[in-house]
Amino acid sequence: MEPSLATLLLLIVGAVAVVGLVAAITAPPSILVGESQWEVISAFHGMGATVFLLGSTIAVYLSWRLYTGQLGAFKDLKWLTAFSTFMAGVTVAFGNWIYIWYRGPGGPRAFFLANMPEVHQVFFEFKEFIALFTLPTMVASTFLIWKYGPALKGNPELRAAASITFLLGWAFLLLAYILGAAITKLNEVG
Amino acid sequence: MDAAVEMSHETPGDVRIPSGVAVAALLAAVIGLLVLGLVNIISAIDAGFRTAITLNTGIGPYSGKEVIAFSAWLGGWLILHVALRKRELNMRRWFGVFLVSLLVAVLLVWPPVFEAIAELF
Numbered sequence: 001m002e003p004s005l006a007t008l009l010l011l012i013v014g015a016v017a018v019v020g021l022v023a024a025i026t027a028p029p030s031i032l033v034g035e036s037q038w039e040v041i042s043a044f045h046g047m048g049a050t051v052f053l054l055g056s057t058i059a060v061y062l063s064w065r066l067y068t069g070q071l072g073a074f075k076d077l078k079w080l081t082a083f084s085t086f087m088a089g090v091t092v093a094f095g096n097w098i099y100i101w102y103r104g105p106g107g108p109r110a111f112f113l114a115n116m117p118e119v120h121q122v123f124f125e126f127k128e129f130i131a132l133f134t135l136p137t138m139v140a141s142t143f144l145i146w147k148y149g150p151a152l153k154g155n156p157e158l159r160a161a162a163s164i165t166f167l168l169g170w171a172f173l174l175l176a177y178i179l180g181a182a183i184t185k186l187n188e189v190g
Numbered sequence: 191m192d193a194a195v196e197m198s199h200e201t202p203g204d205v206r207i208p209s210g211v212a213v214a215a216l217l218a219a220v221i222g223l224l225v226l227g228l229v230n231i232i233s234a235i236d237a238g239f240r241t242a243i244t245l246n247t248g249i250g251p252y253s254g255k256e257v258i259a260f261s262a263w264l265g266g267w268l269i270l271h272v273a274l275r276k277r278e279l280n281m282r283r284w285f286g287v288f289l290v291s292l293l294v295a296v297l298l299v300w301p302p303v304f305e306a307i308a309e310l311f
Contacts (some may be wrong), residue, residue, distance in 0.1 A: 100249055103248070126300055135225055136219035140218070147211060157282050165288075
């Protein structure tokens with residue numbers, strides 16, 4: 001059974017609202033987000049990535065249904081992949097912005113190079129590139145889904161190309177998300 | 191024409207879309223990512239190139255790497271789309287090419303790999 005688009009939207013908005021509500025009542029925004037410019041940008045980057053992860057995870061499930069030829073809610077998949085692609089662009093843009101702080105004087109790069117060089121040289125360098133992989137893969141997958149439309153359902157090879165490419169984009173997002181969270185944990189935005 | 195050629199894919203409006211359109215989109219994406227890997231390796235080898243692609247001092251050479259990779263992706267897509275949009279191609283074969291190329295692109299941005307390649311020069 002597949003949920004309707006309205007149910008999916010309600011689920012995403014509800015999940016974000018619950019997280020926001022819990023955060024808002026347990027920590028004042030100035031403590032939760034911070035007051036410096038970089039803390040605010042970092043918060044948008046992290047929240048954008050989280051919303052991206054939520055939406056694209058549901059889209060991955062629908063992509064799997066497409067792959068197996070059992071997808072009924074094609075319209076839901078179309079809009080969720082488009083949303084994921086949009087969020088990939090937004091998250092990359094905020095990632096570029098916060099990267100200025102990362103490389104700046106007294107930023108985490110200097111800290112990591114002095115104390116844990118492998119964190120910068122392996123994990124951060126890989127993260128900054130693998131995060132970019134989400135955009136072309138999700139754009140390509142979304143393009144296929146929109147361009148061919150429901151005709152995809154009748155072509156196993158084409159629907160495999162669309163769904164597996166989306167799954168790979170999601171895997172790249174997951175890698176970047178985990179590495180980003182780990183880096184923030186090791187040296188918080190100040 | 192290839193023996194394993196697929197049928198065209200009909201959209202609801204009965205407009206047939208050849209598989210070349212899909213192949214162009216997938217190949218362009220992976221070309222952009224392969225270019226990202228190559229530009230990153232050249233940047234690790236050549237300090238002059240690294241300086242030349244520093245389009246923004248805030249994010250350093252990463253700015254040029256992004257611009258070059260995304261230009262290769264979108265420019266490549268335009269060219270491939272025009273070249274392949276009316277062709278029926280073997281989707282299975284070209285999707286395999288896409289997957290293998292994507293794996294190579296991932297390896298090219300994995301620091302132990304790209305640093306080892308850079309050290310050869």
